[in-house]
Amino acid sequence: MDKQTIIQAEADYVLHTYNRPEIVFTHGEGMHLFDTDGNKYLDFTSGIAVTALGHSDPDWVTAVSQQATQLTHISNLFHSAPQAQLAQRLVENSFADKVFFCNSGAEANEAALKFARKVGKTHHDGKINIIAFSGGFHGRTMGSLSATYKAQYREPFAPLVPGFTFLPFNDLAAAQAAIDDDTCAVIVEPIQGEGGVNPATAEFLQGLRAACDTHNALLIFDEVQCGLGRTGTLWGHQQFSVTPDIMTLAKPLAGGLPIGATLVTQAVADVIKPGDHGSTFAAGPLVCAAANVVFDKVNRPTLLQAVQENGAYLKHRLQTLELDEIVEVRGQGLLVGVALNQPAAPIMAAARDKGVLILTAGDNVLRLAPALIVNRAEIDTAVATIAACLEESS
Numbered sequence: 001m002d003k004q005t006i007i008q009a010e011a012d013y014v015l016h017t018y019n020r021p022e023i024v025f026t027h028g029e030g031m032h033l034f035d036t037d038g039n040k041y042l043d044f045t046s047g048i049a050v051t052a053l054g055h056s057d058p059d060w061v062t063a064v065s066q067q068a069t070q071l072t073h074i075s076n077l078f079h080s081a082p083q084a085q086l087a088q089r090l091v092e093n094s095f096a097d098k099v100f101f102c103n104s105g106a107e108a109n110e111a112a113l114k115f116a117r118k119v120g121k122t123h124h125d126g127k128i129n130i131i132a133f134s135g136g137f138h139g140r141t142m143g144s145l146s147a148t149y150k151a152q153y154r155e156p157f158a159p160l161v162p163g164f165t166f167l168p169f170n171d172l173a174a175a176q177a178a179i180d181d182d183t184c185a186v187i188v189e190p191i192q193g194e195g196g197v198n199p200a201t202a203e204f205l206q207g208l209r210a211a212c213d214t215h216n217a218l219l220i221f222d223e224v225q226c227g228l229g230r231t232g233t234l235w236g237h238q239q240f241s242v243t244p245d246i247m248t249l250a251k252p253l254a255g256g257l258p259i260g261a262t263l264v265t266q267a268v269a270d271v272i273k274p275g276d277h278g279s280t281f282a283a284g285p286l287v288c289a290a291a292n293v294v295f296d297k298v299n300r301p302t303l304l305q306a307v308q309e310n311g312a313y314l315k316h317r318l319q320t321l322e323l324d325e326i327v328e329v330r331g332q333g334l335l336v337g338v339a340l341n342q343p344a345a346p347i348m349a350a351a352r353d354k355g356v357l358i359l360t361a362g363d364n365v366l367r368l369a370p371a372l373i374v375n376r377a378e379i380d381t382a383v384a385t386i387a388a389c390l391e392e393s394s
């Protein structure tokens with residue numbers, strides 16, 4: 001199929017839920033993607049914070065290829081080594097005692113919300129209320145959408161799941177006033193991704209923890225985007241010295257294959273019984289073989305240190321551009337937002353035309369989420385390109 005035939009076939013046959021640029025990618029290598037016209041792009045999107053090791057990491061390719069020749073899928077009716085190994089890695093390297101596997105971020109949050117509801121039903125007179133925050137994004141399924149702030153995503157599908165309330169993000173006083181004995185759970189991203197790359201304050205997250213403890217509510221951290229090395233620590237919440245009862249993971253965990261994970265404490269695990277929740281595809285041998293490689297390569301002090309240093313370098317380079325168009329540079333590690341005084345989408349498009357792929361987060365924020373293997377020269381190229389696009393836009 002040539003480029004135009006592919007684009008036309010997608011227009012004809014794929015449901016129109018995405019607006020895509022007229023580029024057809026053929027392959028990737030490390031920090032770069034290549035298209036049908038022979039163009040090379042520097043990828044600061046990593047498939048929306050997914051391909052943490054870059055494209056076609058050799059160890060990842062070897063593990064997936066070997067596993068594909070051995071065993072790909074058996075369903076969750078049977079045991080297999082890769083899933084057991086991944087579960088052990090996640091539990092032994094986190095606050096959690098058990099993990100539930102699924103296939104995406106939305107599903108991981110869906111599971112978290114269901115588990116919280118069952119804790120409420122089992123131990124706390126059936127309390128169901130869940131608190132979420134302005135700017136939060138938790139996915140597109142009915143439960144996770146009910147916790148997602150943007151009205152544009154929710155309203156066409158109302159009525160959603162009952163019992164959800166939104167409070168202002170980072171407003172501890174409002175949260176302290178609202179969290180009460182009827183609160184079943186509080187769900188929050190330690191660093192909001194889609195909502196504009198907004199880090200929580202440590203005071204806010206620590207205050208949520210205390211309020212949840214006072215009122216027997218569960219604290220759920222959605223680390224689908226900010227977890228697994230992205231911020232320079234293995235888990236995003238380690239930046240804030242707060243531990244949740246439930247943490248959700250997805251995007252980078254299998255380096256590009258679909259996976260989600262809901263990590264829970266023993267107290268939560270104790271209320272969940274066989275048959276309460278499940279998934280046909282979740283954490284099959286192929287996906288887990290990939291995830292075990294990703295986990296081991298990300299969970300190295302040298303890599304996490306590099307994420308911290310390169311993230312600080314990226315932020316510093318952007319902050320010292322001194323362009324009027326840049327209102328604020330924020331974020332943690334290699335999840336960086338550049339708030340502009342103008343719409344971000346045209347700048348994203350202009351950067352793409354110059355061979356650098358970046359994301360937006362909301363209307364006025366550019367979002368940079370390169371693979372965790374990015375180097376300084378690549379950061380320099382991305383920053384110079386963004387600066388040129390902003391200068392040309394004024």
Ligand SMILES: Cc1ncc(COP(=O)(O)O)c(C=O)c1O
Pocket residue numbers: 048104105106107109137138139140189193194222223224225226250251
């Ligand atoms: C913080 C957060 N939670 C949940 C999701 C939903 O993940 P998925 O698209 O895999 O369902 C996303 C996706 O962007 C996210 O950023």
